[in-house]
Amino acid sequence: MNCDEAEALLGAYALDALPPAEADEVRAHLRACAPHATASAELRALTEQLPALAGVSAAPAGLRARVLDAVAREPQAGAPAFRSIERKQAARTGAGDSASIRPRARFASYGWAAAAAVFVLAAGLLVWNLVLLTGGGNDDAQRFASRASLQAIPSTAGAAAATVVRFANEDKAVVLFDRPPLDPSKVYQVWRLNEKGRADSLGLAHGDASGHVAAIIAYDASRSAPIAVTVEPASGSDQPTTEPIFRS
Amino acid sequence: MQSGDQQAVAALYDRYSGVAYGLALRITSDGTTAEDVVQDAFVSVWKQCGRFDPGRGQVKSWLLTIVHHKSVDAIRRKSGRNERALPEGPEEFIATYGRPEEAAEMMMDAEAVRAAVNLVPDDQRRTIEMAYFMGLTHVEIAERMGVPLGTVKSRLRIGLDKMREYLRPKVLGSE
Numbered sequence: 001m002n003c004d005e006a007e008a009l010l011g012a013y014a015l016d017a018l019p020p021a022e023a024d025e026v027r028a029h030l031r032a033c034a035p036h037a038t039a040s041a042e043l044r045a046l047t048e049q050l051p052a053l054a055g056v057s058a059a060p061a062g063l064r065a066r067v068l069d070a071v072a073r074e075p076q077a078g079a080p081a082f083r084s085i086e087r088k089q090a091a092r093t094g095a096g097d098s099a100s101i102r103p104r105a106r107f108a109s110y111g112w113a114a115a116a117a118v119f120v121l122a123a124g125l126l127v128w129n130l131v132l133l134t135g136g137g138n139d140d141a142q143r144f145a146s147r148a149s150l151q152a153i154p155s156t157a158g159a160a161a162a163t164v165v166r167f168a169n170e171d172k173a174v175v176l177f178d179r180p181p182l183d184p185s186k187v188y189q190v191w192r193l194n195e196k197g198r199a200d201s202l203g204l205a206h207g208d209a210s211g212h213v214a215a216i217i218a219y220d221a222s223r224s225a226p227i228a229v230t231v232e233p234a235s236g237s238d239q240p241t242t243e244p245i246f247r248s
Numbered sequence: 249m250q251s252g253d254q255q256a257v258a259a260l261y262d263r264y265s266g267v268a269y270g271l272a273l274r275i276t277s278d279g280t281t282a283e284d285v286v287q288d289a290f291v292s293v294w295k296q297c298g299r300f301d302p303g304r305g306q307v308k309s310w311l312l313t314i315v316h317h318k319s320v321d322a323i324r325r326k327s328g329r330n331e332r333a334l335p336e337g338p339e340e341f342i343a344t345y346g347r348p349e350e351a352a353e354m355m356m357d358a359e360a361v362r363a364a365v366n367l368v369p370d371d372q373r374r375t376i377e378m379a380y381f382m383g384l385t386h387v388e389i390a391e392r393m394g395v396p397l398g399t400v401k402s403r404l405r406i407g408l409d410k411m412r413e414y415l416r417p418k419v420l421g422s423e
Contacts, residue, residue: 011404012386017379018319019387046412050380051312052358053365056266063269063283064261067290071257074291120256216359 001025006036025063025169157247162229177205177213177229190215191234191240192225193247204236205229255317257294267316275319275381277328285322364414366388372407375400 006029012018013026015135031035155162163176175190182188191199204214213229228244268289272282292314293307365373378389386404390397 008398008401008405011406012379012401013406014402014408015376015379016320017384017386017389017404019385022314042412043408046408046415047380048309048313049361049411049415050376051267051271051316052361053377054267054271054359054381057270057273059265059269059286060279060283061285064258065260066283067265067287068254068258070287070291071294074295232410 001029003029003033003036006030006033010036010040010043013040014047155246155248156226158229158243158245162227162246162248173217174225175205175215175217177215182213182245183231186231187234187236188213188215188229188245189226189236189240190217191229191230191244192217194225199228199240201236201238202227204232256265257290260293260307260311261290264311267308268311271312271315272319275316275383276322281322281326282319285315285318288318292318316380323383360415361411364411367414368407368410372383372403372410375403376407379404 006026009018009022013023016023018026018182026040030040111135177188188205190202190205192202193199202217203215205213215229217227226248227239228247230242230244232241265286268286269282272289273279274287276282276285289311293311365376368376375389375393377386378392379386384392386400387397390400393400
């Protein structure tokens with residue numbers, strides 16, 4: 001397979017849309033052609049973003065037990081394993097050997113958010129750079145820090161805590177609410193309170209089983225109107241219908 | 249995990265089962281099959297984790313790659329279609345970029361991916377989705393769309409290039 005033929009197939013190859021024989025030919029070409037190997041790796045990395053389009057669905061109850069039961073019955077192959085991954089992650093974050101992937105699971109996908117909440121308590125309005133928080137040793141955190149900053153939002157009403165995550169060059173931000181654990185079965189609506197005493201909806205917030213609620217909101221750095229979050233019907237409301245669990 | 253630490257699997261499940269199940273469900277359109285796929289994927293990760301190189305990518309990406317492949321396998325078996333190449337092992341898994349772990353970044357990235365896909369012309373986007381979510385080969389896509397094979401190849405490549413162009417500064421990071 002020459003470069004022109006490989007070039008035409010790289011998209012299909014990255015999407016695993018080639019029959020085995022043709023995929024083997026591309027693979028052989030990539031071993032001998034560095035530019036196309038690089039291009040292929042970039043396209044493959046891009047396809048790894050596509051699961052985001054599928055969204056998140058709560059796995060059925062009972063599947064967790066089935067998975068763990070199946071794992072318990074299966075012998076492992078190979079040598080180094082998650083222990084080494086855990087050690088590397090612990091080394092990256094500066095944690096000791098006792099650190100592992102396990103403690104992070106308590107926070108499900110919001111592991112860092114809970115950590116942020118700790119900083120919320122300590123830091124008030126300060127904007128924190130994640131590089132400082134992580135000691136600069138975590139590649140992902142460094143990349144994250146290059147894009148994002150955390151800002152605690154002080155509360156004037158309600159029991160929840162809020163943290164806004166602003167991303168460089170984005171007109172949207174993520175607001176996270178937690179503490180105490182919020183009810184994942186409820187729908188939360190985020191509001192910006194305008195000067196006329198009315199509330200403009202910023203969207204519905206969805207929670208997870210660990211009690212964290214996150215919402216993407218439009219972010220305007222030039223405005224500093226207070227925000228609030230209330231429990232609302234699944235379809236949302238025109239105006240808040242319940243007392244805010246958080247108000248800045 | 250190698251030393252019998254199944255709690256690591258439990259942690260991985262708690263962290264990524266939602267996105268894994270969501271992907272499997274999207275591809276298979278069947279809850280039972282999606283459950284089987286997710287279970288098989290976690291078992292595969294457990295069995296093969298000794299071959300996983302953390303320096304080449306994150307566990308999440310590896311897991312979702314396996315979920316994708318097993319989902320495609322499942323629907324192809326059901327439909328009786330011929331095999332297509334599905335590299336599964338970690339050595340086949342190419343990850344050149346770090347992966348975001350944080351929930352907020354995941355949310356922003358998901359939205360960025362959706363926005364990027366929406367910017368891709370409809371025929372290219374549909375072609376990409378037929379390959380990724382329906383598990384079709386380029387030949388099968390050409391047959392279903394009634395277009396020449398060369399058109400499908402171009403749509404896949406150009407469509408991905410357009411997505412990359414839009415996503416690079418937002419998700420993939422500038423180079």
